[in-house]
Amino acid sequence: MPYNDLAALTALVSEKTCAVMLEPIQGEGGINTPDAEYLAQVRQLCDKYGALLIFDEIQTGIGRTGKMFAYQHSGIKPDIVTLAKGLGGGVPIGAFIASDKVATAFGAGDHGSTFGGNPLACAAANAVLGVIAEENLLDNVTTVGQYLQAELNKLQLKYPQLITEVRGMGLMLGAKLTKPGRDIVNQCMEQGAIINCTAGDVLRFVPPLNITKAHVDEVITILDKVLALA
Ligand SMILES: Cc1ncc(COP(=O)(O)O)c(C=O)c1O
Structure with missing residues (x-):
């Protein structure tokens, strides 16, 4: 569906919608930045129908836009954020962050993978977060x-x-x-x-x-x- 088009999204979202997932700025799509109000309007739409709002911050996250997460420019909060690229500073790692409420859907071990929680990758991500803070x-x-x-x-x-x-x-x-x-x-x-x-x-x-x-x-x-x- 077209990006930054509230009418098109509204036509698709209903009580049957589980979640809406989008990038706060589209990367591969061509660096498309939504209108100032768009993300807040999507949040309202999701709240109206009880759908989760998921932001794919794999390109925009970890400081890329000048805030730790791009959604912080919008004044609203998603329920889930996905991260990867910048998080490891070149070391492969992916992660998602959920609100307390949504996180209760998972228990320890529900979402395992062979390399999930890999200590080396997590140490690299920890170092990246440290450097971002220390070096402003x-x-x-x-x-x-x-x-x-x-x-x-x-x-x-x-x-x-x-x-x-x-x-x-x-x-x-x-x-x-x-x-x-x-x-x-x-x-x-x-x-x-x-x-x-x-x-x-x-x-x-x-x-x-x-x-x-x-x-x-x-x-x-x-x-x-x-x-x-x-
Ligand atoms: C915005 C965005 N989401 C998701 C992906 C896929 O991420 P991964 O390769 O970590 O599965 C990419 C990869 O380029 C991406 O740019």
Whole structure:
């Protein structure tokens, strides 16, 4: 179903709905950020029908948007949050967090898996959470994210025939192109900048949370050169 479309969601949700699951900002979908009120409206809809609200924060969670969880920008709380990518800082781990009420549905051992609760992976995640706090990385994400967004906005002004929109939050940003992004990504790679393309035509920027403005400058310089020839 379409993202950020309350009418479309309302048409699907009823007393028979168990849960609504969505990303607070869509990653693979093309860095789609919902309207300010959308997540709160979805919460209301779920409450009306007794459905759980699950946020997939696998891309947005663990500081990516400048808060520990992206839902914290919205003023509402989901019942369940799923996490992975950033949680282990490169070490594979996935997790979900539930409200006290929902968590009572599980007892110890109900949801086992071979590597679930792996001590090494959990130690890595613990270290990640420690570093995020000790190094004030949430502040860094906000500051450097705003800087990156501003620099991308400048590129949009310079190349309006190529970039139609810059969107996202914190260090989860996208630049919507007027054509497929694959060649631009490949050419940036040849010059030493790893960026990515989602949804075919959205350049996606999800750098490490400890990136500096100097790193942003390097990427923007490379991207500028590549766009000039695109
Ligand atoms: C938002 C989101 N949800 C879920 C997944 C799947 O996660 P996993 O590979 O940990 O099952 C991904 C993977 O890219 C993702 O980006």
